[in-house]
Amino acid sequence: MAPQYAPSLRSRLAPLLLILQTGFIIIAALCFEIKDANRHDTKSFLHFYPEFQDVNVMVILGFGFLCTFPVRYGFSGSGFNLLVAIIATQWALILNGIDSWYNSNIIRIDLNSIIEAELCAVSALISIGSVLGKTNPVQLTLIALLEVTGFVLNEWLLQTLLKVRPPNSIMLLHVFGALFGLMLTWILYRDGSKQGFEKEKFDKKSGLFSMLGAVFLWMFWPSFNSVLVVDDQTRLEAVCSTYLALAVSAVTAAALAVLSSPRGKLNPIQMQSCILAGGAAVGVSVSVVQQPWEAMALGFTAAILSTIGYRYLKTHLLIAFECHDTCAVLSTHGLPGLLGWLAQLVLQIKHCDDHTVLSMGIITAFLVKWTFWRPQQNKKCFDDQAFWEFPNLVVQK
DSSP states (O other): OOOOOOOOOTTTHHHHHHHHHHHHHHHHHHHEEEOOOOHHHHHHHHHHHHHHHHHHIIIIIIHHHHTTOSTTOHHHHHHHHHHHHHHHHHHHHHHHTHHHHHHHSOEEEOHHHHHHHHHHHHHHHHHHTTTTTSSOHHHHHHHHHHHHHHHHHHHHHHHHHSOOOHHHHHTTHHHHHHHHHHHHHHHTOOTTTTTOOTTOOOOHHHHHHHHHHHHHHHHHHHHHHHTTOOSHHHHHHHHHHHHHHHHHHHHHHHHHHHHHSTTSOOOHHHHHHHTTHHHHHHHHHTTTOOSHHHHHHHHHHHHHHHHHIIIIIHHHHHHHHOOOOTTOHIIIIIHHHHHHHHHHHHHHHHTOSOOHHHHHHHHHHHHHHOGGGOOOOGGGTTOGGGTSOOGGGOOOO
16 A cells, blocks of 8 residues: 655645745845944953854754654654744744834844844744644744744733843743643644554664753753843853753752653653753743752752653643643643742742841731631621621611
């Protein structure tokens, strides 16, 4: 029997890509302008360019090779990653520059703006990991455009309404990308996923390339977490904290992977996901992690969550909620990202200079809770009659 080939995408993919790229070029011709560089900016450029290259390595090689573990999906895993990354980055450049265009009719381009756009694109790369192997490049292109739009809108809302600082709002890309991906794989669920796909497996060669991607990500993650930090001292803290968290998460993930394996052996696909958990957790909370032990504890906890999540949560999501998370993005990015967000809240309280507000608030809450004050019952809550006189309700004797 002749092999069944996938339907041709010539009439869909080619027009979509050409229309998009033509539109991007027109917008660039009308609005883009490379930012002028003075003497001070030239020094800044020489200092900034290596980190720019580090982020490029992570986005193109790291995430690209990471998606090559399916034995017959290596070309698509790396090639589609590149396609999504460059389309999403161009679109993010435009969306991030809307505010500048509104004020001056110009979108200024420099290394910083390109890096911010690439970080927005990373949220899309995380999401497509959940539907890896189950979507074609037309669908991936649409996912990239819509997700980057949602991520930029979410970032604007965080900065405008909640006054979150730009680096903090951007680094929530791990949580946004993982949850966005879960919604995708839930809606796009395919019958037969519970039995497993015939080609959803890896061999030595594909596993080695995928591990190479994880190694690239592990090596360059300190630059990824510190690239948007302006102050040199804070940048040093971010680099050191990320490295320590990654180191601890790698060791912890190896130990727990052996303990959770029925045969007591390391699973390469599980390892390549879980050794990165510390980087994701610290990335979300990098602005408040100041002590080495804080970063190491965060990496340790993130690795525990990620390893256990990969071993048990991935299967539970598939059986209970029909979410076939191919690359386990929830365990790799989602859970560590949520842990980092929680750690940020706790450490902000810990590092707060004025602890009077917190301590007095706690004391006051316990004092008010005292039954001596005769708090109303649940059925009397939201009821005026408990506190006011109403003549029409007076009982006639």
